[in-house]
Amino acid sequence: MSTLAVIPGDGIGPEVMAEVLKVHAVVEDAFGTGLKTEVLPYSADWFLEHGDVEIDIPAIGRTYGAVLLGALGDPRIPDNRHAIRIIGGLRQQLELSVNLRPVRLRTLAHCPLKHVRDVGDVDLVVVRENTEDVYVGVGGTVRGGRPGHVAMEVGVHTRWAVDRALEAAFELARSRPRHRLTLVDKSNAMPSAGPLWQSRFRALAASYPDVACDHLYVDAAAMELIRNPARFDVVVASNLFGDILSDEASMLAGGLGVAPSASYDPEDTSFFGVFEAVHGSAPDIAGTGRANPLASVMSYSLMLDRMGLRAAHRAVERAVDEVLRGDLLTPDLGGTARTDEVGDLICRAI
Amino acid sequence: MSTLAVIPGDGIGPEVMAEVLKVHAVVEDAFGTGLKTEVLPYSADWFLEHGDVEIDIPAIGRTYGAVLLGALGDPRIPDNRHAIRIIGGLRQQLELSVNLRPVRLRTLAHCPLKHVRDVGDVDLVVVRENTEDVYVGVGGTVRGGRPGHVAMEVGVHTRWAVDRALEAAFELARSRPRHRLTLVDKSNAMPSAGPLWQSRFRALAASYPDVACDHLYVDAAAMELIRNPARFDVVVASNLFGDILSDEASMLAGGLGVAPSASYDPEDTSFFGVFEAVHGSAPDIAGTGRANPLASVMSYSLMLDRMGLRAAHRAVERAVDEVLRGDLLTPDLGGTARTDEVGDLICRAI
Numbered sequence: 085m086s087t088l089a090v091i092p093g094d095g096i097g098p099e100v101m102a103e104v105l106k107v108h109a110v111v112e113d114a115f116g117t118g119l120k121t122e123v124l125p126y127s128a129d130w131f132l133e134h135g136d137v138e139i140d141i142p143a144i145g146r147t148y149g150a151v152l153l154g155a156l157g158d159p160r161i162p163d164n165r166h167a168i169r170i171i172g173g174l175r176q177q178l179e180l181s182v183n184l185r186p187v188r189l190r191t192l193a194h195c196p197l198k199h200v201r202d203v204g205d206v207d208l209v210v211v212r213e214n215t216e217d218v219y220v221g222v223g224g225t226v227r228g229g230r231p232g233h234v235a236m237e238v239g240v241h242t243r244w245a246v247d248r249a250l251e252a253a254f255e256l257a258r259s260r261p262r263h264r265l266t267l268v269d270k271s272n273a274m275p276s277a278g279p280l281w282q283s284r285f286r287a288l289a290a291s292y293p294d295v296a297c298d299h300l301y302v303d304a305a306a307m308e309l310i311r312n313p314a315r316f317d318v319v320v321a322s323n324l325f326g327d328i329l330s331d332e333a334s335m336l337a338g339g340l341g342v343a344p345s346a347s348y349d350p351e352d353t354s355f356f357g358v359f360e361a362v363h364g365s366a367p368d369i370a371g372t373g374r375a376n377p378l379a380s381v382m383s384y385s386l387m388l389d390r391m392g393l394r395a396a397h398r399a400v401e402r403a404v405d406e407v408l409r410g411d412l413l414t415p416d417l418g419g420t421a422r423t424d425e426v427g428d429l430i431c432r433a434i
Numbered sequence: 435m436s437t438l439a440v441i442p443g444d445g446i447g448p449e450v451m452a453e454v455l456k457v458h459a460v461v462e463d464a465f466g467t468g469l470k471t472e473v474l475p476y477s478a479d480w481f482l483e484h485g486d487v488e489i490d491i492p493a494i495g496r497t498y499g500a501v502l503l504g505a506l507g508d509p510r511i512p513d514n515r516h517a518i519r520i521i522g523g524l525r526q527q528l529e530l531s532v533n534l535r536p537v538r539l540r541t542l543a544h545c546p547l548k549h550v551r552d553v554g555d556v557d558l559v560v561v562r563e564n565t566e567d568v569y570v571g572v573g574g575t576v577r578g579g580r581p582g583h584v585a586m587e588v589g590v591h592t593r594w595a596v597d598r599a600l601e602a603a604f605e606l607a608r609s610r611p612r613h614r615l616t617l618v619d620k621s622n623a624m625p626s627a628g629p630l631w632q633s634r635f636r637a638l639a640a641s642y643p644d645v646a647c648d649h650l651y652v653d654a655a656a657m658e659l660i661r662n663p664a665r666f667d668v669v670v671a672s673n674l675f676g677d678i679l680s681d682e683a684s685m686l687a688g689g690l691g692v693a694p695s696a697s698y699d700p701e702d703t704s705f706f707g708v709f710e711a712v713h714g715s716a717p718d719i720a721g722t723g724r725a726n727p728l729a730s731v732m733s734y735s736l737m738l739d740r741m742g743l744r745a746a747h748r749a750v751e752r753a754v755d756e757v758l759r760g761d762l763l764t765p766d767l768g769g770t771a772r773t774d775e776v777g778d779l780i781c782r783a784i
């Protein structure tokens with residue numbers, strides 16, 4: 085029996101997280117998961133009050149079974165440094181090499197593409213390596229702010245982390261009906277990172293003869309997502325490309341209001357990961373009741389799955405599917421429902 | 435009176451370039467540009483025959499007024515190294531800092547988005563810095579192929595090249611009706627490159643008070659292109675992000691069959707640049723007459739514009755518009771016309 089750390093966050097974060105906690109209470113009643121929750125205070129307000137202090141991230145990993153992370157981001161903090169510190173800190177210090185971002189269409193009307201005629205045509209998962217690439221913050225500046233200013237940004241890729249992301253992607257592809265995996269990179273313009281990703285992809289492919297593999301350059305992949313999303317099943321990419329492609333892909337199935345994510349260390353059996361909506365804190369609509377709680381509920385559902393709580397996971401998934409096929413929806417999906425009405429509906433549907 | 439270097443290239447390159455040369459003959463007759471053409475042999479076949487030899491790129495810059503570059507790419511050459519050598523060599527050795535990639539919808543039916551209801555909603559230009567970022571090939575590998583393999587890929591960004599791209603973008607934004615410029619970067623995850631782009635963007639913005647500026651992270655931009663393409667006028671980005679976003683954006687206006695590009699040194703007044711379709715060599719349809727020659731014709735038209743041959747440029751633009759509003763189109767745009775029929779139609783429309 086473990087405890088979930090809940091970080092409500094900024095902007096729409098807290099109001100959305102309130103719905104997740106309502107859903108969790110219902111799940112608890114129905115399935116008795118034994119998961120307690122504890123709220124951690126990290127938010128823009130907290131950082132503005134306490135200064136830019138270190139957070140003991142390893143302690144979070146040791147203390148809790150998982151983190152439910154609300155949206156972080158506040159216009160008062162340049163480039164949302166506090167968000168990067170928490171999100172990046174959790175991902176990197178806890179070695180959450182795998183970031184899963186499923187994109188699945190439930191209602192044709194939620195897809196903006198004219199040529200998508202079947203909800204099944206948009207059903208993909210982006211597996212993003214989650215700890216390396218340019219996100220390591222390695223680089224430097226020469227003559228900063230002066231005429232000869234040179235900036236260097238270093239993407240670091242290790243076989244260790246690449247393998248962990250690739251293995252998760254191959255396993256996922258194996259477990260899905262289409263058994264298909266697409267590697268996305270820019271090996272034609274990246275002579276160092278390219279060969280590492282390509283060679284490890286080929287090496288692992290040999291152990292997964294049942295998975296159909298292919299490869300796209302990232303520019304072509306950005307295009308193919310629009311041209312023919314049905315061609316994608318599982319997509320694996322480095323941190324930066326995974327970030328871009330998963331945001332783009334989310335638009336094909338209703339947008340960020342229904343884009344969940346799971347970040348985890350595939351080898352850790354006591355800390356199950358960080359589960360967060362892909363969307364940001366949307367300060368412009370905070371407090372208006374317009375925020376869609378589904379992305380966070382779906383992230384919570386990914387947590388249940390990762391913890392092996394299959395019955396609870398399936399119940400939440402069914403509830404989300406039911407809500408998404410109905411018309412009590414928030415404005416981002418063309419409805420007029422409020423955040424808490426959608427949350428209540430999920431609770432009733434479980 | 436200068437001479438154009440014509441590189442027909444691989445796959446569909448030569449058949450598409452043949453149409454450009456037909457169009458050029460008509461333009462020559464009508465407007466007397468005085469531009470001669472000379473074919474250069476660089477192609478996959480040439481490289482396979484001659485080996486991976488150096489090409490004297492500076493000599494091309496000194497000898498010709500511009501390069502009309504056909505698609506390069508051949509499955510026999512891994513990662514199309516010959517293409518990178520020519521394309522990358524021209525862009526970097528001739529300091530073609532600016533890569534323009536206009537995306538303009540002419541016919542509603544060519545936009546795959548349900549919510550685009552007016553052709554004017556997709557009319558943007560991506561200005562891509564064209565010589566730096568990860569494309570410099572700087573980086574390295576530790577323990578390659580062994581368990582502790584580490585790859586580092588370095589994106590290099592200099593104020594000199596960034597300023598040239600930004601200036602071109604501001605000038606372009608000023609010249610267009612909406613006067614709008616969006617900087618796309620990933621400053622929240624790139625502590626070295628981010629501040630350079632951001633600070634130079636702000637510095638230049640002060641000299642362009644008539645240009646409305648905004649900023650998006652690259653992941654958000656990839657999403658916004660689908661959600662609301664009408665918000666974009668001119669978009670400026672580093673080499674890698676410009677590559678990804680321009681390919682994605684091209685899908686909103688008919689795809690790569692109508693995606694042209696111009697690469698140039700904004701300060702060079704004798705060599706006007708390299709003009710090439712964004713598409714590749716499409717070996718699968720080479721020789722079938724299915725290739726769309728419009729992207730290359732539109733690239734040729736960008737060359738006329740860059741050379742100040744305004745009347746000729748406007749005539750070709752009008753002809754392209756007319757063809758795109760009609761129904762004699764290649765299969766990529768839903769038609770059944772052949773490459774040469776579309777070329778002939780352009781010639782007649784000029």
Ligand SMILES: CC(C)[C@H](C(=O)O)[C@@H](O)C(=O)O
Binds near residue numbers: 168171327622623
């Ligand atoms: C906040 C930002 C650094 C982050 C990222 O790029 O990883 C976000 O966009 C995400 O995808 O979770």
Ligand SMILES: CC(C)[C@H](C(=O)O)[C@@H](O)C(=O)O
Binds near residue numbers: 273303517518521712
């Ligand atoms: C061939 C490749 C290296 C090139 C690039 O990425 O620049 C191409 O995709 C392009 O956009 O012209």
